[in-house]
Amino acid sequence: MTTALRETAPSVRDVSVFGDAIAYFNEAADLLELDGGMRRILTHPSRQIIFSIPFQRDSGEFEVYTGYRVQYNFARGPAKGGIRYHPGVTLDEVTALAFWMTWKCAVVDLPFGGGKGGVTCDPATLSSNELERITRRYAAELVEVVGPDKDVPAPDVNTTPQVMAWFMDTYSMHVRQNMPGVVTGKPLEIGGSRGRVEATGRGVTICALDEMAEMGLRPEEATIAIQGFGNVGRYAAKLFKDRGCKVVGISDVTGAYYNEQGINVYGAMEHTSKFGTLEGFKGGDRITNTELLTSPCDVLVPAALEKVFTAEIASKVQAKLLVEGANGPTTPEADRIFREKGIVVIPDIMANAGGVTVSYFEWAQDRMGYFWKEAEVNEKLEDFLLSNLRAIRAIANSRHATLRTAAYTLAIDRVVKASLLRGIYA
Ligand code: NAD
DSSP: OOOEEOSSOOOGGGOGGGHHHHHHHHHHHHHTTOOHHHHHHHTSOSEEEEEEEEEEOTTSOEEEEEEEEEEEEOTTSSEEEEEEEETTOOHHHHHHHHHHHHHHHHHTTOSOOEEEEEEEOOGGGOOHHHHHHHHHHHHHHTTTTOBTTTEEEEEOTTOOHHHHHHHHHHHHHHHTSOOGGGOSSOOGGGTOOTTTTTHHHHHHHHHHHHHHHHHTOOGGGOEEEEEOOSHHHHHHHHHHHHTTOEEEEEEETTEEEEOTTOOOHHHHHHHHHHHSSSTTOOSSEEEOHHHHHTSSOSEEEEOSOSSOBOHHHHTTOOOSEEEOOSSSOBOHHHHHHHHHHTOEEEOHHHHTTHHHHHHHHHHHHHHHTOOOOHHHHHHHHHHHHHHHHHHHHHHHHHHTOOHHHHHHHHHHHHHHHHHHHHOOOO
16 A cells, blocks of 8 residues: 555644634633543544546656545544545644544534545646546555545545546445445446435525524524535525425525515526526625625525635624535634624534535445435435534523534534543554
C-alpha cells in the first residue's frame, strides 16, 4: 500500500479554517464539564492519510494530484463523510470537515463516526475520462482503510453519483465482491436510496416546520427566504411551498429575487433546469444577495456557503428563525448577535443532517439487499430528525443554552459515552 500515514497527528486546534467549529465545540464541552483528557482525544483526528494520485491526461501528459482521507473518530462506528474535488482542498480543511461530520452523525444518532476526503484538483479542467481515472486511483489507494465497516465515503463538492459509482466499482474489483455499502450517494440502479436527492432540503424543512410550531408560527402565515438554489435550497423551497408556506426570497450565485406575494418556486425550478442558474428569472424584484439575507421574512435559510453571516449582516437580519442548510454559515460573532436579538438558530449539524441520515439508510439497505419505497425513507427521516431535534430542544430549555450549544452537547455526550464504554485500547 502506498498510503502514507502522518507520523504525528496535529491537534485539530491548529487548523485555521476550523476556528468556528472549535469555538462551538468548546462552548458545549464547557457545559458538559468535559475533562482535559477527553477534550484532547476529541480534538485530535484518529487518522490522516495523504497520498499522490498520478494520472495521465487525455493528451498523454502525466500529472500528480494530492489525495486525502481523514478518519476523525470511530467511537460510534465506521467513519462517514464526503469526498471533495476542489483546488482549495488541504489537509486542514479535510480534517475540519471530518471533525464536523463526527458531531453531525452523533447528533442524529447514526451509528457512524466522522470522516472526510478530497483531492486537490480543479474538476472544471478535467474530462469525464480524466475524472474517472483520478477517482479510481483515489479509491484504489484507500482500499485497505475504507469499507462498509471501516469508512463509508459519499459525495461532497464536485463529486457526483457517477463518481461514487466509479469508487464503488473500483473497491468491489479489488475485494473481488460486489460492495455497494462502501459508499453512499450512488445512483439508484446500483444501490442508491430513494429520497437521497431531496433529503437535505427535506430535512431543513422538517426541522424548520417543527420549530415554527414551537414558536406558534403557522406554515400558511410564514414567509421564507432562501440563499442558494442548488441541491439543498431548491428542494427546501419546493417543500416549504408544498407545505403552504410563502417563499418570498430566493437567490443563487448570479443574484437574488424578492416577491412579497410569493415566488413561483416551481417556475424558478424550471428556470434553473433550463438555464442552469436563476439569471433572467422574472418572478420577483432583483435584489442583492446581502439584501436577501436582511429582507423581511419569518424564516431564513442559508443554503449556499460558509461564513455568510458576519456581525454586520447579523445585526440587520429580520427573520425570527434561521435554519442552517449550509455548513458553517454563521460566524461566532454573528451567533452572539442572533442570541442577543432572540433569533432562534437551528444549527447546521442538525438542520442539514437529512442528507447523511438518508446516506445511513442507503448503507443499511445495501447491507440488507432490500430497498425501501420513498415514502418509507421519508417517514424514517422525519422520525430521526424530529426525535433528535426535540432532544436538543429539551437540553436547550433545561440548560438555558442555544439550540447550537445543545446540539453539540448532545453529540459530544454521545461520542464521550461510546468512547468511555469502549475504553482506550493501549
Ligand atoms: P449546490 O452546489 O448544489 O448549490 C449551491 C447554491 O448556492 C447554488 O445555487 C449556487 O449558485 C449558490 N451560491 C453560490 N454562491 C453564492 C452566493 N455568493 N450567494 C448566493 N448563492 C450562492 O450545493 P448544495 O449541495 O445545495 O450545498 C449547499 C450548502 O449545503 C453547502 O454548504 C453544503 O456543504 C451544504 N450541505 C449540502 C448537503 C447536500 O446533501 N447537498 C448536505 C449537507 C450540507
